[in-house]
Amino acid sequence: MNDQPKQRKQRFPDHFYNNITYCGVGLSVFILGCEFFLFALDFLTSSSNVYLGIVTYILLPPFLIIGLILIPWGARLKQHQILKGIAQKKFEPIVIDLSLSTHQNAILIFMVGTAIVLTMTAIGCFKAYNYMESDRFCGVTCHQIMKPEYTAYLQSPHARVNCVECHIGSGVGWYVHYKMAGVRMLFKTLDGSYSRPTPAPVDTLRPAKETCEQCHWPGKSFNAIQLNKIYYADDPSKTPPWAVKMLIRIGGGQNGEAGIHAHMYYGDEIYYVPDDAKRQKISWIKTINKSGITKIYTTKSSPYKDADPPESKVRKMDCMDCHNRPTHRFEAPDVSINRALAEGNISPSIPVIKAKAVELLSKEYRSPDEAEKMIRSSLNEYYSKKQSAYYGAHRDNVEQAIKNIILIYRSNFFPDMKSRWDAYPDNIGHMISLGCFRCHDDEHKTKTGESITRKCTSCHIITQQGSGTAVQKDPDGLQFLHPFDSDESWKTSNCSDCHTGG
Numbered sequence: 001m002n003d004q005p006k007q008r009k010q011r012f013p014d015h016f017y018n019n020i021t022y023c024g025v026g027l028s029v030f031i032l033g034c035e036f037f038l039f040a041l042d043f044l045t046s047s048s049n050v051y052l053g054i055v056t057y058i059l060l061p062p063f064l065i066i067g068l069i070l071i072p073w074g075a076r077l078k079q080h081q082i083l084k085g086i087a088q089k090k091f092e093p094i095v096i097d098l099s100l101s102t103h104q105n106a107i108l109i110f111m112v113g114t115a116i117v118l119t120m121t122a123i124g125c126f127k128a129y130n131y132m133e134s135d136r137f138c139g140v141t142c143h144q145i146m147k148p149e150y151t152a153y154l155q156s157p158h159a160r161v162n163c164v165e166c167h168i169g170s171g172v173g174w175y176v177h178y179k180m181a182g183v184r185m186l187f188k189t190l191d192g193s194y195s196r197p198t199p200a201p202v203d204t205l206r207p208a209k210e211t212c213e214q215c216h217w218p219g220k221s222f223n224a225i226q227l228n229k230i231y232y233a234d235d236p237s238k239t240p241p242w243a244v245k246m247l248i249r250i251g252g253g254q255n256g257e258a259g260i261h262a263h264m265y266y267g268d269e270i271y272y273v274p275d276d277a278k279r280q281k282i283s284w285i286k287t288i289n290k291s292g293i294t295k296i297y298t299t300k301s302s303p304y305k306d307a308d309p310p311e312s313k314v315r316k317m318d319c320m321d322c323h324n325r326p327t328h329r330f331e332a333p334d335v336s337i338n339r340a341l342a343e344g345n346i347s348p349s350i351p352v353i354k355a356k357a358v359e360l361l362s363k364e365y366r367s368p369d370e371a372e373k374m375i376r377s378s379l380n381e382y383y384s385k386k387q388s389a390y391y392g393a394h395r396d397n398v399e400q401a402i403k404n405i406i407l408i409y410r411s412n413f414f415p416d417m418k419s420r421w422d423a424y425p426d427n428i429g430h431m432i433s434l435g436c437f438r439c440h441d442d443e444h445k446t447k448t449g450e451s452i453t454r455k456c457t458s459c460h461i462i463t464q465q466g467s468g469t470a471v472q473k474d475p476d477g478l479q480f481l482h483p484f485d486s487d488e489s490w491k492t493s494n495c496s497d498c499h500t501g502g
């Protein structure tokens with residue numbers, strides 16, 4: 001046995017033997033090992049995990065780079081120290097001598113290492129970019145904050161359109177703009193200072209021309225689309241449902257015939273000034289038509305009756321001024337319960353179920369779990385005590401109704417973020433929020449007395465309406481009948497004065 005310790009051969013130049021370089025090597029090898037493992041995991045698993053993505057492509061790579069920088073940096077410092085010790089000797093650049101095996105080793109490792117890092121950086125950048133553009137990154141990473149929008153999005157007609165196609169669009173400028181905004185949001189998330197609910201309208205939203213119109217281009221719309229609505233009274237077990245069929249005159253076909261989309265698509269421009277942050281009150285409107293004729297409409301109480309408003313307050317009307325909830329729709333209780341009754345998810349045979357369900361959904365709860373408990377216990381108590389005959393015979397109907405009301409709550413109400421229908425008025429239509437009636441109310445007038453029309457038939461025609469056997473039909477249009485009570489006050493007041501959705 002040879003117990004003489006073997007003289008180890010030095011493989012690298014002297015100055016690579018120092019603590020900083022050791023740390024650099026250790027850190028790089030460790031991170032590289034982790035990265036290889038996570039990379040493999042991400043490639044092999046089909047549904048990638050959000051946090052795995054963040055760690056692999058966003059958090060770890062900077063540490064690898066730090067580790068790699070430490071290696072030559074340590075060597076450089078060491079060399080500096082050695083040279084400083086030798087008086088008079090000037091600080092010289094590293095001399096590479098390929099005849100020395102230590103130098104050959106260092107260069108070989110440097111080249112192989114650089115190749116690996118460059119390849120990984122390229123793949124990593126590509127993956128990081130894709131990952132940051134994914135819906136899961138947007139919708140789940142900030143899961144609590146984005147949960148309302150993400151949940152609503154998943155049930156919308158745009159569920160297969162990526163968040164970034166509406167929120168960022170193409171081009172480097174907007175990408176950087178929104179990523180910087182994302183960093184600011186990240187800090188707000190960390191210290192909890194973000195606002196609840198997330199503010200809307202989104203002032204920095206990219207103009208619709210560069211997002212929506214990439215898919216929905218001018219001239220594509222049909223002349224009119226049919227809307228079928230079924231409404232239920234407070235007690236659907238006593239009153240049959242009221243059905244309305246109407247043709248919404250979208251217009252905007254190839255020939256540019258009049259209609260709702262016509263003023264958007266055929267060269268007319270509309271500008272307005274919102275008086276409030278939610279853009280629900282509008283008192284100044286300017287239109288410029290194709291031939292350059294300008295009209296200004298104001299209300300009696302408008303602050304801009306005599307002087308034009310400052311440029312900075314004026315907004316050019318675009319798709320989002322009507323379609324502000326194309327994908328994040330939080331349904332009002334009245335709407336979702338009508339739908340559930342029509343689809344049979346809640347049986348219309350249950351006495352006063354609409355009134356009860358709407359009342360329970362409109363209440364404020366601290367958490368979805370509390371809501372679930374309260375909805376379940378109140379309905380069970382009410383039906384077992386006050387409607388015991390029905391409850392005895394059709395307990396499963398009540399059970400099914402409870403289950404579906406809770407489901408409606410969980411998809412449309414987010415107490416953590418205070419997000420629900422009344423926090424986000426929908427500008428399409430005019431029943432629950434002012435919507436079109438913000439301008440179309442016959443109150444906005446030019447100096448010569450022209451007003452923006454509130455005539456019911458200018459936007460849609462009702463082709464069928466009524467309940468049970470008393471149904472009116474006319475393909476040329478009917479005069480609106482207020483459901484259930486034929487009340488006439490809709491002629492003078494706004495629908496949303498009485499209809500709040502809850």
Ligand code: HEC
Pocket residue numbers: 135138139146149150153158161162163164165166167198199200201202203205320323324325326327328424
């Ligand atoms: C079809 C286009 C579209 C898609 C897809 C889309 N959004 Fe939006 N989103 C909008 C519009 C339009 C608004 C602005 C509403 C406003 O200004 O009143 C908005 C607003 C928001 C807001 C502000 C709060 C609110 O409710 O108004 C958040 C947060 C949001 N979106 C997150 C997301 C996330 C996360 C995704 C993907 C999971 C997504 N959006 C996908 C169109 C879209």
Ligand code: HEC
Pocket residue numbers: 157158161162165166208211212213214215216319320323326
């Ligand atoms: C990447 C393409 C894409 C983009 C961008 C996009 N949409 Fe859509 N939009 C669609 C698709 C696909 C549908 C579903 C069509 C269907 O179901 O028939 C749709 C449906 C709609 C509908 C009909 C919804 C309904 O209830 O049936 C409206 C309104 C709409 N989009 C408005 C918008 C607005 C406003 C924007 C911009 C904020 C936008 N879209 C951006 C692809 C897109």
Ligand code: HEC
Pocket residue numbers: 208212213216217220221222225248250260261264317318319320321322323428429
């Ligand atoms: C003046 C209000 C208004 C403006 C502005 C507006 N829309 Fe619409 N749009 C409507 C109404 C009302 C409907 C009917 C559907 C409904 O009631 O939900 C509709 C329907 C649609 C539909 C579904 C019907 C179809 O033809 O497939 C799409 C898509 C659409 N709009 C896209 C757009 C885009 C893109 C823009 C911007 C260039 C835009 N809209 C601007 C009011 C408007």
Ligand code: HEC
Pocket residue numbers: 258259260263268270272282285287289317321322427428429435436437438439440452453458459
């Ligand atoms: C910001 C104000 C504003 C809002 C909000 C608005 N409009 Fe308009 N709308 C106008 C103005 C102004 C005109 C007149 C256009 C012109 O003279 O060129 C007009 C014209 C129209 C016309 C043509 C009327 C006719 O008889 O010639 C239709 C249809 C229409 N709007 C539908 C709608 C619908 C539907 C909505 C809601 C989804 C809506 N508008 C929301 C301002 C508005």
Ligand code: HEC
Pocket residue numbers: 227229244248428429430431436437440453454455456457458459460480490491
């Ligand atoms: C400026 C255009 C415009 C005018 C004026 C207008 N409406 Fe509407 N109305 C709409 C639009 C757009 C919708 C569709 C909303 C939707 O997509 O759900 C609608 C929806 C409705 C609905 C279905 C409501 C719902 O959400 O279930 C009724 C009922 C109705 N209108 C009645 C009337 C009556 C009555 C008048 C006259 C006082 C009138 N409208 C005037 C644009 C208009």
Ligand code: HEC
Pocket residue numbers: 231232233234242334338431482483484485489490493494495496497498499
């Ligand atoms: C003065 C208050 C008032 C005004 C204004 C009003 N409504 Fe109503 N509306 C009611 C009441 C109250 C009911 C409930 C009747 C019942 O269930 O017996 C109702 C019921 C309805 C219903 C059926 C129930 C449901 O599912 O919501 C519809 C649809 C409706 N109204 C549409 C409209 C429209 C559209 C307008 C505007 C053009 C309007 N209402 C204006 C008070 C009003």
